[in-house]
Amino acid sequence: MTTTSEITGRFPLGDRAVNRMGFGGMKLTGRRLMGPPADPEAALAVLRRAVELGVDHIDTSDNFGPRVVNELIHEALHPYPEDLVIVTKVGAHRASDGAWAEALAPAELRQAVQDNLDSLELDVLDVVNLRMPGLAEPVERSLAEPFEALAEMQQEGLIRHLGVCHVTSDQDRRGAEHRATGLRAEPLQPDPPRGRSAHRRPRPARRRVHGAGRDLLHRILPP
Amino acid sequence: VSDLTSLQSTALEAVAQRLGVTSMQAVLAWLLARSPNLLLIPGATSVAQLEEHVAATELMLGPAELEELDRIAGIEGAG
Numbered sequence: 001m002t003t004t005s006e007i008t009g010r011f012p013l014g015d016r017a018v019n020r021m022g023f024g025g026m027k028l029t030g031r032r033l034m035g036p037p038a039d040p041e042a043a044l045a046v047l048r049r050a051v052e053l054g055v056d057h058i059d060t061s062d063n064f065g066p067r068v069v070n071e072l073i074h075e076a077l078h079p080y081p082e083d084l085v086i087v088t089k090v091g092a093h094r095a096s097d098g099a100w101a102e103a104l105a106p107a108e109l110r111q112a113v114q115d116n117l118d119s120l121e122l123d124v125l126d127v128v129n130l131r132m133p134g135l136a137e138p139v140e141r142s143l144a145e146p147f148e149a150l151a152e153m154q155q156e157g158l159i160r161h162l163g164v165c166h167v168t169s170d171q172d173r174r175g176a177e178h179r180a181t182g183l184r185a186e187p188l189q190p191d192p193p194r195g196r197s198a199h200r201r202p203r204p205a206r207r208r209v210h211g212a213g214r215d216l217l218h219r220i221l222p223p
Numbered sequence: 224v225s226d227l228t229s230l231q232s233t234a235l236e237a238v239a240q241r242l243g244v245t246s247m248q249a250v251l252a253w254l255l256a257r258s259p260n261l262l263l264i265p266g267a268t269s270v271a272q273l274e275e276h277v278a279a280t281e282l283m284l285g286p287a288e289l290e291e292l293d294r295i296a297g298i299e300g301a302g
Binding site for chain 1: 264272
């Protein structure tokens with residue numbers, strides 16, 4: 001018999017541990033992930049109740065709505081509980097007609113990270129997943145350039161942890177290697193204070209680089 | 224759960240009914256039991272639905288149910 005603690009045990013996500021039952025924000029939009037939900041009050045209530053019930057890991061993207069889900073998370077939960085980990089993803093752009101387009105160029109990724117920081121009102125994003133292209137199936141393609149761009153933003157202190165999403169196992173391995181052995185690996189030092197307040201804290205020049213695969217996320221985004 | 228064939232759905236409902244839970248709860252508990260490094264991020268549009276999902280973390284599946292759910296999911300040689 002599997003025990004409850006084995007089922008619900010916490011799992012490391014970056015440098016913190018979260019409950020294995022998280023919450024996905026994707027559905028809190030209108031139809032086809034566009035526009036506001038039919039009942040915004042219900043959406044806010046869901047988010048608040050989730051945190052009350054011990055959910056400490058919320059998955060989102062500024063592309064949901066677009067902006068809608070991040071704005072709901074902000075309205076429902078900001079200032080965020082200290083133990084809440086918000087995971088967002090970048091790599092695609094949402095047109096006003098709802099069409100998805102790949103957005104993996106460094107400038108596009110930087111814009112996406114900034115959009116998430118703005119809509120969530122954060123100084124630092126907890127986890128940013130690089131969502132690689134492909135609809136039903138991931139495609140084999142180098143993630144070096146986009147991952148470099150995100151690693152640079154991590155270095156600047158805008159992102160705490162990087163993950164990948166919608167990748168093949170080969171891409172996943174290379175992403176992990178990249179992070180574990182990349183130029184940016186520096187001796188470990190304590191992480192900076194978490195930037196959740198309205199006041200920006202000074203950021204150290206060096207960021208922590210974590211062991212291969214430890215905080216990688218593998219998820220498939222429904223088309 | 225919405226991606227299941229009707230055959231899978233029926234089998235899943237039977238397991239869930241036996242456990243006194245919803246199909247979604249059975250699936251979530253099964254996923255949690257499948258691997259300790261799996262994190263779930265189910266969405267919900269109502270508080271009731273959210274509570275249903277979170278309650279699945281209290282559900283203890285025995286080897287027989289896990290095997291049956293593996294089979295429904297089409298996973299060979301598991302359990």
